[in-house]
Amino acid sequence: MSWNTILRGTKNGLAITWELARVIIPVFFCVTILKYTPILPWISDLMVPIMKMVGLPGEAALPLVLGYFLTIYAAIGALLPLGLSVQEITILSVMLLLAHSLPMEAAVAKKTGVPVFGLIVIRVTLSFLAGFLFNLLL
Amino acid sequence: MLEILWEALGGSLISVLQIALIVIPLMVLIEIIKDMNWLSLLSRTLEPLTRWMKLPGEAALPLVAGLVFGISYGAGIIIQAAREGTLDYRDIYMINLFLVICHSVFEDTILFAAIGAIWLPVLLFRLLLAVIVCMVVARFWPAYPEGLFREGQRGVKSMLE
Secondary structure, X not given: OOHHHHHHHHHHHHHHHHHHHHHHHHHHHHHHHHHOOOHHHHHHHHHHHHHHOOOOOHHHHHHHHHHHHOXXXXXXXXXXXXXXXXXXXXXXXXXXXXXXXXXXXXXXXXXXXOOOHHHHHHHHHHHHHHHHHHHHHO | OHHHHHHHHHXXXXXXXXXXXXXXXXXXXXXXXXXXXXXXXXXXXXHHXXXXXXXXXXXXXHHHHHHHHOHHHHHHHHHHHHHHOOOOHHHHHHHHXXXXXXXXXXHXXXXXXXXXXXXXXXXXXXXXXXXXXXXXXXXXOOOOOOOOOOHHHHHHHHHHO
């Protein structure tokens, strides 16, 4: 271990911070603006039946879908302006950690030579099961 | 309208700062782990765990790499192991199954802890779930006995060539 190690770590940390800032800030802006339009309540009402199963408000579908298709960073940018409770953030975090960046991570798994469709189905299923369970327990 | 933009600017900058304060020290820690070669040490310690999933000891290194550094890093080591022929198709599928459920445990956990999630049960649940799912799959998909013809392995090798 040397100063070089610490320097390299700091550089990597700054690079990650830059990566996530680039995603979180614009998504945060979009969702904050969306909050003051009728669009978010409309999406929210539409998603209530599904999100109710995991104890989340309808608008939490937005970070969930962004996380599934894009990245955890996008999901965080979208969930922060919603003003969710600690329980709700925890439920969303377990759901998102089990299933996120699905297209990208499937591509990575495919490189190792395994079929990925089943893995995606397993992840989304586990994600909802976990949300259901955490809602019961929290 | 200006108020809304102001809210978005303040909120997003504070969030990024909060995350940066945690992610930068974490990345330093991860570089230290790499430098001190704790990865191979950790994978040796975790070798018994691979037996639960009926995996060979060689599976420990890609598993630990994926758990600590993320799925891409784990995949790199899997591909290398597949080239060397130390892992067969079943092993590779099981490692992928484990890692898609649970990977980058430091970074992901800390990211959500930074925004206020109760992180410990989330982390434990994710690890436990990966182990349980793999154990269940291992029960229904037994490892081939040594020396038997391995269709899958040939498949993987031909894909990589």
